[in-house]
Amino acid sequence: MNRNQRFRQQLQAPVLMHAMSAHNPMAARLAAEAGFDAIWGSGFELSASYAVPDASILSSSAHLDMMRAMAATVDVPVIADIDTGFGNAINVSYMVPQYEAAGVSAVVMEDKTFPKDTSLRAQGRQELVRIQEFQGKLEAACAARRDADFCVIARTEALIAGLGQQEALDRALAYEAAGADAVLIHSKQSSPDEILSFIAAWPGRVPLVLVPTAYPQLRESDIQALGKVGLVIYGNHAIRAAVGAMREVFARIRQDGGIHQVDADLPSVKDIIALQGDAGMRELERRYLK
Numbered sequence: 001m002n003r004n005q006r007f008r009q010q011l012q013a014p015v016l017m018h019a020m021s022a023h024n025p026m027a028a029r030l031a032a033e034a035g036f037d038a039i040w041g042s043g044f045e046l047s048a049s050y051a052v053p054d055a056s057i058l059s060s061s062a063h064l065d066m067m068r069a070m071a072a073t074v075d076v077p078v079i080a081d082i083d084t085g086f087g088n089a090i091n092v093s094y095m096v097p098q099y100e101a102a103g104v105s106a107v108v109m110e111d112k113t114f115p116k117d118t119s120l121r122a123q124g125r126q127e128l129v130r131i132q133e134f135q136g137k138l139e140a141a142c143a144a145r146r147d148a149d150f151c152v153i154a155r156t157e158a159l160i161a162g163l164g165q166q167e168a169l170d171r172a173l174a175y176e177a178a179g180a181d182a183v184l185i186h187s188k189q190s191s192p193d194e195i196l197s198f199i200a201a202w203p204g205r206v207p208l209v210l211v212p213t214a215y216p217q218l219r220e221s222d223i224q225a226l227g228k229v230g231l232v233i234y235g236n237h238a239i240r241a242a243v244g245a246m247r248e249v250f251a252r253i254r255q256d257g258g259i260h261q262v263d264a265d266l267p268s269v270k271d272i273i274a275l276q277g278d279a280g281m282r283e284l285e286r287r288y289l290k
């Protein structure tokens with residue numbers, strides 16, 4: 001089975017899949033090494049790694065290039081966060097084959113207007129496009145894929161925009177009807193109640209996808225028990241771990257007046273060399289450098 005087939009099959013299987021965010025190939029490699037089923041090619045993380053807001057500021061080519069680099073580094077499937085699809089349905093038609101050619105196994109596209117604003121910020125601009133317009137974008141994405149196992153995941157921001165459960169259900173069902181392979185339902189409430197209520201009411205056939213950043217108390221075992229969720233995405237934990245670790249180490253070096261204290265607490269240079277794939281390069285040297 002190739003990577004796209006594996007992803008499609010796992011997404012539909014009764015066992016919950018878990019994806020970890022990544023903003024570069026090293027983060028993707030570490031996530032795969034830790035045992036995550038897939039990599040989330042997060043727009044929030046990549047924007048953060050360039051120190052810009054997650055608001056359609058980074059170019060589509062910067063995102064696409066990073067997805068290609070991550071997909072080339074790991075064997076697990078990469079799920080690309082294509083935000084609003086970089087324009088209208090026509091833009092989507094041109095972008096999806098490029099993501100597919102970059103080696104990703106799925107795209108997630110959200111029903112906000114372009115340029116988007118990030119979802120979890122308080123008082124963000126959260127405007128949604130018309131349901132029919134987004135159906136057109138999903139139909140364009142599905143028609144543009146070349147491999148039938150490549151997944152198109154629709155994301156509704158109805159709860160993020162404060163439009164309520166009925167609007168979220170109407171949108172999610174309309175997106176399923178337009179061909180979406182799964183529906184990501186996002187919430188920024190600190191309690192999982194809103195999401196649990198949506199899941200209980202979900203009458204659709206396709207699996208749901210959750211990003212529990214705002215309600216971290218909801219564990220995988222709780223989500224699995226709900227039965228309707230195929231995938232949980234940890235949306236920003238790679239960049240937050242990196243920022244936390246760098247902040248602490250940088251502060252210690254300034255405080256200690258050197259690296260003499262911190263050195264023993266860091267991954268060794270040998271460890272990093274191994275993660276760079278040194279063993280593979282030495283094998284190439286052995287074979288081909290004559």
Ligand code: SPV
Nearest residue numbers: 042043044045081119235
């Ligand atoms: C991302 O990781 O870019 C996401 C998830 O889209 S969130 O930031 O929660 O909107």
Ligand code: MG
Nearest residue numbers: 042043044081
């Ligand atoms: Mg995003």
